[in-house]
Amino acid sequence: MSQLPTRKASTPIKVWCLPEEHLGIAANARAAGLSKSAYLRQVGLAHEVKSVVDFEKLMELSKINGDLGRLGGLLKLWLTKPEKLAPFGTAKVKGSIEVALAEISASQAELRRTVERVLKT
Numbered sequence: 712m713s714q715l716p717t718r719k720a721s722t723p724i725k726v727w728c729l730p731e732e733h734l735g736i737a738a739n740a741r742a743a744g745l746s747k748s749a750y751l752r753q754v755g756l757a758h759e760v761k762s763v764v765d766f767e768k769l770m771e772l773s774k775i776n777g778d779l780g781r782l783g784g785l786l787k788l789w790l791t792k793p794e795k796l797a798p799f800g801t802a803k804v805k806g807s808i809e810v811a812l813a814e815i816s817a818s819q820a821e822l823r824r825t826v827e828r829v830l831k832t
Contacts, residue, residue, distance in 0.1 A: 718748075726751060736750065736751065739760075743760045745760070768825065768828065768829045769829075771825055772822065772825055772826065772829070775818055775821055775822045775825060776822070778818050779815060779818050779819065779822070782811055782814055782815045782818065783815065785811060786808065786811050786812070786815070789804065789807070789808055789811075
């Protein structure tokens with residue numbers, strides 16, 4: 712049984728580029744979820760390079776999710792520990808809960824918009 716050649720055992724192609732070009736290639740490869748070598752091979756062979764979810768957008772989604780978690784935790788505290796809220800008065804607590812619910816709704820809408828942008832890329 713003969714063994715097929717591997718890429719690592721083959722001759723590499725050197726690509727001369729400026730530092731900013733190297734950074735651009737590295738960023739594009741990272742965005743596509745590929746190594747620089749695999750990215751350049753895909754581009755050089757005229758294969759379509761499919762991008763994975765943009766890392767920056769993923770971080771944006773994580774931040775929004777964290778904000779929602781904190782707001783939800785605060786709301787849960789208010790609803791399960793009324794004695795902690797007694798000094799603030801019912802009207803003020805009710806107003807604060809309404810504000811928190813509005814913030815949660817706004818964050819959910821922002822999360823939906825961000826997910827739509829991620830899915831369009």
